[in-house]
Amino acid sequence: MAKYLDFEEPIVKIENRIKELELIKDEAGVQEELDRLRAELQRLYREIYASLTPWQRVMLARHPDRPYTLDYIKLMTEDFIELHGDRRFGDDPAVITGLATIDGEKIILVGQEKGRTTRDKIVRNFGMMHPEGYRKALRVMKLGEKFHRPVLTLIDTPGAYPGIGAEERGQAEAIAYNLREMASLRTPIVAVVTGEGGSGGALGIGVADRVYMLENAFYSVISPEGCAAILWRDAAKAPEAAAALKITAQDLLELRVIDGIIPEPLGGAHRNPKETADNIKKVVLDAFRELKKLPPDELVRKRREKYQRMGVINIEDTQNTPN
Amino acid sequence: MIFRRKKKLKPVPPKPVPDGLWLKCDKCSNILYRKELEKNLSVCPKCGHHFRIPARRYIQILTDGFEEFDKNLSPANPLNFREYEEKLRKDQEKTGLKDAIVTGKAKIGPHTVALGVMDFFFRGGSMGSVVGEKVKRLIYYAMENNFPLIIVGASGGARMQEGILSLMQMAKTAATLAEFHENGGLFISVLTDPTMAGVMASYASLGDIIIAEPGALIGFAGPRVIQQTIKKELPPGFQRAEFMLKHGMVDIVVPRQKLKDTIVKILDFFSNEKH
Numbered sequence: 001m002a003k004y005l006d007f008e009e010p011i012v013k014i015e016n017r018i019k020e021l022e023l024i025k026d027e028a029g030v031q032e033e034l035d036r037l038r039a040e041l042q043r044l045y046r047e048i049y050a051s052l053t054p055w056q057r058v059m060l061a062r063h064p065d066r067p068y069t070l071d072y073i074k075l076m077t078e079d080f081i082e083l084h085g086d087r088r089f090g091d092d093p094a095v096i097t098g099l100a101t102i103d104g105e106k107i108i109l110v111g112q113e114k115g116r117t118t119r120d121k122i123v124r125n126f127g128m129m130h131p132e133g134y135r136k137a138l139r140v141m142k143l144g145e146k147f148h149r150p151v152l153t154l155i156d157t158p159g160a161y162p163g164i165g166a167e168e169r170g171q172a173e174a175i176a177y178n179l180r181e182m183a184s185l186r187t188p189i190v191a192v193v194t195g196e197g198g199s200g201g202a203l204g205i206g207v208a209d210r211v212y213m214l215e216n217a218f219y220s221v222i223s224p225e226g227c228a229a230i231l232w233r234d235a236a237k238a239p240e241a242a243a244a245l246k247i248t249a250q251d252l253l254e255l256r257v258i259d260g261i262i263p264e265p266l267g268g269a270h271r272n273p274k275e276t277a278d279n280i281k282k283v284v285l286d287a288f289r290e291l292k293k294l295p296p297d298e299l300v301r302k303r304r305e306k307y308q309r310m311g312v313i314n315i316e317d318t319q320n321t322p323n
Numbered sequence: 324m325i326f327r328r329k330k331k332l333k334p335v336p337p338k339p340v341p342d343g344l345w346l347k348c349d350k351c352s353n354i355l356y357r358k359e360l361e362k363n364l365s366v367c368p369k370c371g372h373h374f375r376i377p378a379r380r381y382i383q384i385l386t387d388g389f390e391e392f393d394k395n396l397s398p399a400n401p402l403n404f405r406e407y408e409e410k411l412r413k414d415q416e417k418t419g420l421k422d423a424i425v426t427g428k429a430k431i432g433p434h435t436v437a438l439g440v441m442d443f444f445f446r447g448g449s450m451g452s453v454v455g456e457k458v459k460r461l462i463y464y465a466m467e468n469n470f471p472l473i474i475v476g477a478s479g480g481a482r483m484q485e486g487i488l489s490l491m492q493m494a495k496t497a498a499t500l501a502e503f504h505e506n507g508g509l510f511i512s513v514l515t516d517p518t519m520a521g522v523m524a525s526y527a528s529l530g531d532i533i534i535a536e537p538g539a540l541i542g543f544a545g546p547r548v549i550q551q552t553i554k555k556e557l558p559p560g561f562q563r564a565e566f567m568l569k570h571g572m573v574d575i576v577v578p579r580q581k582l583k584d585t586i587v588k589i590l591d592f593f594s595n596e597k598h
Contacts, residue, residue, distance in 0.1 A: 200481075200524045221486050
């Protein structure tokens with residue numbers, strides 16, 4: 001049973017009406033009404049989805065039916081062997097890592113998994129990784145480096161887990177180390193933000209040669225709720241914070257933080273997971289094809305330079321820099 | 324028997340601590356003579372509590388000479404975030420800094436180093452584009468001159484008002500440190516109260532040697548966020564320097580009075596020159 005967001009309501013009404021009419025479509029005049037409603041539905045879809053607010057996109061990115069990493073693995077790969085554990089402390093089910101084959105291309109896949117059912121969500125910790133998750137991810141990425149297989153990471157997390165054990169085992173260190181090592185990995189890395197790009201928890205598997213976002217994904221330094229709570233002492237102002245923080249795919253493309261936007265089917269990824277997966281697959285395979293042409297030294301240099309250029313500052317015209 | 328209740332004693336109001344000569348220790352509540360405290364490097368003589376100090380003061384304490392770089396870099400407002408510019412201006416007036424880090428070339432004992440010191444009094448030491456850029460430039464300066472790199476952390480994390488660009492400063496600084504690391508550069512990361520979140524989850528964690536000041540709050544998630552998430556009391560001393568030492572996240576906890584000597588010894592050890 002599909003779940004609907006507030007702003008989808010007009011669509012749901014028409015969809016339900018169409019379903020009713022389809023049962024009696026042989027009766028006189030019904031076919032005309034159906035055609036009219038279908039046209040109206042298309043128009044509504046376009047109208048609503050052409051002008052989504054940032055907050056509406058946040059809701060879509062968190063939609064309970066949105067495809068997750070396990071769905072993409074099923075939809076995108078011919079073959080997948082999951083690998084477990086960081087060989088230091090444990091296995092973090094909030095991130096899935098393994099050996100994947102996509103259209104014959106052998107790749108390392110790392111993806112955050114939120115879990116579908118309530119039980120899954122608890123096991124997966126809602127996609128919030130612990131330090132052992134970041135260490136597992138890096139361990140498996142290094143297999144990609146050693147055996148010349150490109151790395152694909154799928155990002156979908158509210159953030160790295162804020163807990164006692166996570167701090168004791170070095171959450172900050174685990175993420176920092178991943179940033180440095182991913183900036184050094186001598187094999188192509190492509191990252192796709194498929195849902196929530198929750199701050200450092202997302203970036204911890206997100207340093208890549210190419211970073212893409214699904215059309216309705218978001219990527220932010222802080223959750224809109226967290227930002228609103230800090231700035232305006234009111235988490236209910238999250239929709240305003242979502243707009244102020246510039247977190248949509250379009251915003252990030254304009255800020256030159258990402259390399260491209262992957263389109264979603266009309267109505268969002270959950271309306272057609274297969275089409276979404278195909279769109280991701282095409283972009284990712286194209287990127288790998290290009291990146292594989294670069295010698296590792298150049299690949300790493302370009303990746304580092306890309307990040308080194310990020311940021312916006314004012315430079316006053318005085319001569320006191322050392323370089 | 325009936326006692327007449329005595330008039331309720333009015334609670335004694337806490338003695339107002341004047342802004343000027345005296346102040347109260349945040350930890351042991353003893354009243355301290357400001358000049359005395361400053362002479363003691365802002366460490367409480369009664370309980371050893373390390374007060375937060377501005378970047379310029381840290382530079383005085385640590386170095387025997389300092390030449391500042393990149394004084395012309397100042398923050399922009401790339402997201403047009405509301406009230407950001409006013410907040411920046413206020414903190415610029417308060418601290419005399421353009422942003423939350425001071426970088427430069429420093430003499431420490433016989434050694435020349437590339438030194439960056441963060442300032443918690445500027446927007447909570449938060450990292451936006453300017454902090455990231457200055458750290459990057461400092462790392463390059465250290466690399467080109469074969470100088471050791473020292474960064475004194477003091478930060479609540481990434482700066483919210485620069486949004487995703489602040490987050491990317493984590494990748495930017497870590498990517499530059501990757502190069503420095505490959506070049507064999509020595510990086511000493513000093514963690515003061517507090518060094519958290521985006522800064523701790525990037526360059527501050529990547530020191531070859533990590534030194535923490537006693538009692539400094541160090542970690543990824545803030546204690547309040549953790550408490551709200553797990554809905555349990557946090558253990559005493561959680562995320563403090565001593566806790567992080569116990570859990571293997573820092574090399575040594577060094578009181579401020581011994582920090583310079585300790586750094587000099589570490590620099591001596593890794594230096595190939597005779598001093």
